[in-house]
Amino acid sequence: MQSSKTIRHAVGLLLLAATMLPNAATADEKARILIEQAVTGDHREADNAARDRYRHPKKTLLFLGWEPEMTVVEIWPSSGWYTEILAPITRPRGIYYAANFAMTADRTPDWRKDVHKAFMEKLEAHPDVYDHVVVTELSVPERTTIAPPGTADLALTFRNVHNWMKGEYAPAMFAVMHRALKPGGVLGVVEHRAAPGTSRAKMVESGYVTEAHVIELAENAGFELEARSEINANPADDKSHPAGVWTLPPSLRHCRRMDQGDQRDRCLQRYREIGESDRMTLRFRKPG
Template sequence: MTRLSIPALALLLAACAGTPTSSSEERAVMPATDAALLAAVADPGRDAAQRARDRYRHPAETLAFFGLTPTDTVIEISPGSGWYSAILAPYLRDAGRYVAASATPAPGRSNALRAVFAADPARYGRATLVEYDSKAPSLGAPASADAVLTFRNVHNWVAAGSADAYFQAFFAALKPGGTLGVVDHRARPGTDLDTMKKSGYLTEALVVDLATRAGFVLEARSEVNANPADSADHPNGVWTLPPTNRHDEADKAKYAAIGESDRMTLRFRKP
């Protein structure tokens, strides 16, 4: 992938801005571009394999849509191997706070992010790693965060039957007026729950219902992570597609051409 300069990224963000459809719910509305965010995304110190996925995950546009600022306290839920950590930790390092929140590992296992953070103190030295009980998640002091973000995790909680507990924990952790940002694989409207659990794709309606039951207000939607080439009906669900690639070798080119999944990008607010 060609690395974009900061001016080029700024132009890209401006081009992605949309027009509100109503005062209560906007579509694809982004705040003014943020030089610190653009620099964090363009940083050549990011892992090359992670940067190669920017064309699917659109980190600058996504984080701009969520309205982050460098002074925020941001909790990222289940950051996995730290793809977004590599952007958020340096972005928030000087004036904000980045918290990576993960479920407590099973006995005998460790959180992979501990080693990642320890290996690069210049990038992660001020980041915080916290663990919680996956059955009863708690994210620290109530009303302490400006934003809670989760990327491609809600489908796992829906399958495990714990999604309501997570959204309640998000609500508790956020300050009044705080933002919940959600990205996940998007099912076709009307898809039944069993199919969603098996496929890893969720309807936007289900995610909105989970959030509003917890007390959130849907503020905006963005199509920045949409992929019209994804039909969302693959034999091994979303895991058929990159980066998991759970398919026959003969189908490699077919699924590579589709790319990563079609994704919803939703911004909620705590009243």
């Protein structure tokens, strides 16, 4: 756990750097500097930082076009992995809405309420990093105003679409994000990628979703596909696992169900060598 003094120092350097960026620097250069400083900041939890090699936050945010003055909405930040990066980079000149699980929705399961409570405790423990984060609730159809309508420049969702499909409310969630974005705003989607032609039932069961289905959901909500990236691809993931995507790190669900012993150890080693899932990275735009 980092001391409050250390975190204040780190965030102070980030804010100072934001004011010292050369006037001639391009928007991409300014964004790159701020993201690099956030990714390497002392405020990050070690376990989260260790996953950067799979989640590629710097490349992902630059591909999606993040800029320092943007209003950003993250959908279901859960325990706050991306919050550790989005909060510092939006603090100097942007706005960050964290549209997390709804505490007041009757159908929100207890485990999600527990995750949300832990998320709030994370923010409260380090106000020097998170004091500006605007937390909203998202659950359809009960809580759907995640930011003032038509004000967000960038909406982000990381590995959530398969959950929405399981709950039969994926179209509604894409509509929520469309409503929050201003005309010309960008939607960034990162999701576990299924092989083309995978059935809907298999997608729900495995947690892997085809690119075609995500694109269909987005286009039906009024978005236009602008670009794709292989930033978060993993060719070693063949998507054929006994417990779906949760077989792989960080869950390792299949192996963790085994009794302690050599078989369990070999199982863990096998799936750790594969790494985290193969993922699509898509950039959509709301016509403006």
